[in-house]
Amino acid sequence: xxxxxxxxxxxxxxxxxxxxxxxxxxxxxxxxxxxxxxxxxxxxxxxxxxxxxxxxxxxxxxxxxxxxxxxxxxxxxxxxxxxxxxxxxxxxxxxxxxxxxxxxxxxxxxxxxxxxxxxxxxxxxxxxxxxxxxxxxxxxxxxxxxxxxxxxxxxxxxxxxxxxxxxxxxxxxxxxxxxxxxxxxxxxxxxxxxxxxxxxxxxxxxxxxxxxxxxxxxxxxxxxxxxxxxxxxxxxxxxxxxxxxxxxxxxxxxxxx
Numbered sequence: 001x002x003x004x005x006x007x008x009x010x011x012x013x014x015x016x017x018x019x020x021x022x023x024x025x026x027x028x029x030x031x032x033x034x035x036x037x038x039x040x041x042x043x044x045x046x047x048x049x050x051x052x053x054x055x056x057x058x059x060x061x062x063x064x065x066x067x068x069x070x071x072x073x074x075x076x077x078x079x080x081x082x083x084x085x086x087x088x089x090x091x092x093x094x095x096x097x098x099x100x101x102x103x104x105x106x107x108x109x110x111x112x113x114x115x116x117x118x119x120x121x122x123x124x125x126x127x128x129x130x131x132x133x134x135x136x137x138x139x140x141x142x143x144x145x146x147x148x149x150x151x152x153x154x155x156x157x158x159x160x161x162x163x164x165x166x167x168x169x170x171x172x173x174x175x176x177x178x179x180x181x182x183x184x185x186x187x188x189x190x191x192x193x194x195x196x197x198x199x200x201x202x203x204x205x206x207x208x209x210x211x212x213x214x215x216x217x218x219x220x221x222x223x224x225x226x227x228x229x230x231x232x233x234x235x236x237x238x239x240x241x242x243x244x245x246x247x248x249x250x251x252x253x254x255x256x257x
Contacts, residue, residue: 004168005211025098033094057167078109157185
């Protein structure tokens with residue numbers, strides 16, 4: 001599923017394929033698309049240059065010459081397909097941006113809308129985001145203090161899913177980071193030591209950075225790997241739902257304390 005590393009990787013592909021290029025086709029032919037009825041607004045973007053992209057946690061912003069911003073959030077199952085060689089995506093995407101043989105196509109997702117640069121700067125959904133571990137100015141110590149100062153009675157595993165704490169962290173990342181830090185997802189934030197908070201943040205950033213560069217998230221216990229013994233202590237990996245969305249949580253009771 002799309003987490004912060006996925007969005008940053010999409011932004012890099014968009015930078016390579018379309019940024020600095022003039023759009024010759026902007027369409028939303030799929031009737032399920034939130035932009036389907038905005039044909040005049042979309043056609044107005046043609047013959048304009050893609051000025052840049054900005055990944056903020058799980059949000060992607062594409063700025064078009066003239067100040068229009070395309071705001072995307074892929075939710076659980078949305079996707080972007082980016083190509084520089086003319087290979088068209090399957091089906092009818094929710095949004096197609098094309099410049100010659102290069103294009104980007106979005107299908108599905110939680111958010112897909114047109115806004116302005118000024119409105120994007122003041123968008124509550126973006127302003128409330130916590131620091132992004134993949135941002136150039138991310139400070140691990142500041143982020144660790146932010147974690148340690150979070151709601152003290154909330155389980156740390158649930159807290160890490162809150163995008164106001166750390167932007168871009170999803171289910172896989174938080175499970176693997178907590179395992180690497182040897183911290184149980186059921187511990188409350190108030191029980192964390194300073195060193196544990198720093199370890200969680202450090203491992204979170206490492207997982208996301210590794211995934212950004214390799215295209216694959218490092219995994220030790222998530223999903224089907226939970227059938228194997230714990231790679232650290234040999235114990236049995238357990239799982240159950242956690243948080244308001246009852247997200248499946250894997251952990252080792254033997255070494256995550």
